[in-house]
Amino acid sequence: MAEDDIPVGVLARAVERALRAPSVHNTQPWRWRLRDGEIELHADRTRQLPGADPDGRDLVLSCGAVLHHLRVALAAAHLSAHVRRLPSPAERGHLATVRVVHGPPERGLAELDRFVEERRTDRRPFGTAPVSPGAIGRLVAAATGCAATLHPVTDPGALRLLHEVLDDAGARQRFAPGYASELMVWTHRWAAARDGVPDAARTSAPAGPDLRVFPRGTLGGAPPHSSDGSVLLVLTTIGDGVLDHLLAGEAASAVLLAATAQGLATTPLSQAQEVPAARARLAATVLHSPDHPQLVIRVGHPGPDPGRVERTPRRTLAEVLLR
Numbered sequence: 001m002a003e004d005d006i007p008v009g010v011l012a013r014a015v016e017r018a019l020r021a022p023s024v025h026n027t028q029p030w031r032w033r034l035r036d037g038e039i040e041l042h043a044d045r046t047r048q049l050p051g052a053d054p055d056g057r058d059l060v061l062s063c064g065a066v067l068h069h070l071r072v073a074l075a076a077a078h079l080s081a082h083v084r085r086l087p088s089p090a091e092r093g094h095l096a097t098v099r100v101v102h103g104p105p106e107r108g109l110a111e112l113d114r115f116v117e118e119r120r121t122d123r124r125p126f127g128t129a130p131v132s133p134g135a136i137g138r139l140v141a142a143a144t145g146c147a148a149t150l151h152p153v154t155d156p157g158a159l160r161l162l163h164e165v166l167d168d169a170g171a172r173q174r175f176a177p178g179y180a181s182e183l184m185v186w187t188h189r190w191a192a193a194r195d196g197v198p199d200a201a202r203t204s205a206p207a208g209p210d211l212r213v214f215p216r217g218t219l220g221g222a223p224p225h226s227s228d229g230s231v232l233l234v235l236t237t238i239g240d241g242v243l244d245h246l247l248a249g250e251a252a253s254a255v256l257l258a259a260t261a262q263g264l265a266t267t268p269l270s271q272a273q274e275v276p277a278a279r280a281r282l283a284a285t286v287l288h289s290p291d292h293p294q295l296v297i298r299v300g301h302p303g304p305d306p307g308r309v310e311r312t313p314r315r316t317l318a319e320v321l322l323r
Helices: 008-018 057-076 110-115 133-144 156-174 179-187 242-261 276-287
Strands: 030-035 038-043 079-085 094-102 149-153 231-237 265-269 292-300
Touching: 008 030, 008 038, 008 057, 008 094, 030 057, 038 057, 057 079, 057 094, 057 110, 057 242, 057 292, 079 242, 094 242, 110 242, 133 149, 133 231, 133 242, 149 156, 156 179, 156 231, 156 276, 231 242, 231 276, 242 265, 242 292, 276 292
Parallel strands: none
Antiparallel strands: 030 038, 038 094, 079 094, 149 231, 231 292, 265 292
16 A cells, blocks of 8 residues: 555445435435445446336436545545546446545535435425525536536427326326336335335325336325426536446436535436437437437425435445445
């Protein structure tokens, strides 16, 4: 170990903190390798969802989210992180190498650390109060800081089209080969499982508009309000390669944590991006942009349902380390 290398134990604690990141169906499709002064992030293709995510877009976005969570954890530990994304062209699954050194942390990240534990995916109806322009502006800035663009869809005509796109994507997926069985696998895990979407994270009432249709759970849920004050935000990138998907995941993490810091509830909606026809329609008819949609995020004030959404389980550090 070089004199200035950060010990593996310090890096392990940061990775363990990062494991609270969100991922599609809570699959946690990542693996890590630790060396003195370095952290490698690898995709775990055994956890890819072939029905919902045949091209691996969601998988890489999930890995981008955990990479951003890692950067937050390192900043909170007063460490400087130097990230090389896609460092090895010969290894498609090697998504990033983070060199960690003593020095000033990335600006604006350390203060997000305390919201890592508070962030939840909330599938319940949101409150009727509108999200303020100032709050939306802070979320847009969070995405911009991660080389992505966040588009608030507030025009009534564009919003109607976005609802249609999400509805169409959900309908198409219900008939996709393997999709239904895949959904059952990840929502009906065994009792001691540390992954998947448990009953306590799924509502007992029917899913609201735009939400992915999960099997019913035990989370309290009232019928959606006709005057729901939530806003739908579309996250886009200039390109549509693996690097763009990774950056989009980092931006999604930044937006979700920034929303949590403002006391807002969030629900990532990935179904429109999982269906190529819906993705193309979203860009052309809703955004009128050449950029590539990567994720829709529903943001609003917490709804009237009592109680806090429970934390979803996470795999242990030992389960995700590469030797």
